[in-house]
Amino acid sequence: MTHETFGGAYVPEMLWKTLQDLIAAFENAKKDKVFQAEFADLLKNFSGRPTPLIFAERATKRLGGAKVYLKNEGANHTGAHKITHCLGQGLLAKRLGKKMIIAETGAGQHGVATATVAAKLGLECIVFMGSEDIRRQRPNVFLMERLGAKVVPVEYGSKTLKDAVNEALKFWMENLDKAHYCIGSVLGPKPYPEMNRYFQSIIGREIRSELQEREAKLPNAVIACVGGGSNAIGSFHDFIKDDVRLIGVEAGGVGKKVGQHASRKIAGRVGIFQGYKSLFLQTDDGQISPTHSISAGLDYPGLGPELADLYQEARLELTYALDKEAVAAVDFFAKSEGVISALESAHALAEVRKVAPKMPKDSIIVATISGRGDKDLFNFARAFKDKSFRDFLKDEYERY
């Protein structure tokens, strides 16, 4: 691969001014003490940061190698890391005088986080969601609606996350004056990848200080799941210059064929899509390929451009976990640590189970649990073929 400049702002001219305004607001906010104080206050007193760093003692024993720590982003309000960049963007939207925030969502986590922030900050909210994802993540749709957001199903394309991004972009172009588009990962045109990373990099800073307190050293490896890459780059960024392995885990799905996975490591090629240049799953003809993952949040064809940079420089290791490995990892950490992770995060946990045994006992792995598993209740029940849950649903249906 020749050296590529990933990122950029590959969008229609009508977005130019809006993006310039956003860049200016973001640059200002970085230097503005008032913004920083408001953001810090919301993270602490609304979202509940800092999130705990759990020493996974029993899992460490069972795996027999590196000491395993879990950075539990699932302890955030709304159950995942997504709320962090939503709070940041929500504050920026207000500064830009926007009355509405719109978002795309896959798993529904980013949608719930956006709807929550909109309610908290008094903004109108519309969330675009592929109809296939609505089917997979109905409880989150219900929550978004309770929070006052309007959820708009996207009925074309693969009816998943990438189509929700398309639809949100389209709605945005028609409503530039009133709406801020709260992109849910480190992707899209400049400044989104940098901006969301800026907000999310608190994960890595907390990991550093929490581990310093407990172990007085750096981790040997940080592991995170990668959809677009916001929890991953958030976890990694503070360690880029250190001697720490950074391991991103993508969705290996059910196989290596087109449409069976969402791994850019397996089949990603350089492309330009949804405003940025990066690695994408695509055909020889440049059409975006269908993807699959048991976890809606990883079911996306593009890799955040800053992660693509790190991957290109061989600073980031990419790997993948299969659907069934993710499900097994949820079970393993539920039983050994009392933590039920989201299916997305379980991809990182599956990798922990593979690498920890191979690492020396005095080494340390930190794996980010990007979200808790409540939203996946129905998916877990099905994956574990839980008959009593099925009966419960039937009963519940009768009672309705």
Add this chain to the structure above:
Amino acid sequence: MKGTKTKTLEEIFHPSTTLRVKSGKPLFMAHMIAGYPTIPESVQVAKALVKGGADIIEVQIPFSDPMADGPTIAVACEEALKKGATVAKALVVIKKVATFGKPVVVMTYMNPVYRMGIPKFIEAISKAGATGLIVPDCPFDTQDGWSLLATCKAAGIALIPVVSPGVPKERLKTLAKDATGFWYCTTRQGITGATSVFASALPGFIKTMRSISELPVAVGFGVKSRKDVKDLSKVADIVIGGSVFVATLKRSKKVLIVEKTMRSLIG
């Protein structure tokens, strides 16, 4: 239209384009999708549009995720791809359409261009007989935008910028330095198709454009009726219609019907 400034298509495009038009009447650029309803039928669609009076044919090469297109065109592109449309097949369509005696402008999104390789893509559309190119998601001042621009210039292909009311004057000035062919000005902010409500700022915006650039101004998005065309004729050098033809094709199995649609628009 500013009658005095009207250019011939020869002036707008590469000198190899032979068609001349009378000044004083706006041109009409009719949009179609290569591969919709099918590959052979899309060639017939182009022929019908020419018969109906179109001056320029805009051929869209379908992309899986057309960011600037509304549901009418987006769904049609999806159907074309499902039926097997590829860039290679679209190039064959372009080649045939280019023999109908009207300039052909290719429209697509950046990823298929990038995937094929910018030089190879430009060479291919140039060989197929296209005179212009529209890539709405590739501004000139991006890494690959520069490269696209340079390659188009060398090949004599006009790289047509898409702008909308609301684009600031300073930005237009920057774009004007490199713009060739004509401006593609959308009637409002947003996507193709949808409503025929044109931005109230449109006439003023076009005035600003004319104060900056001598290039002709083509105006489109949501053009559905003769009245729309008439209204836009007051400010535009070229009026563009797209979704209106795709919608016609969706309603009727007979592709030649777009000739009638075309005629009804320009009267």
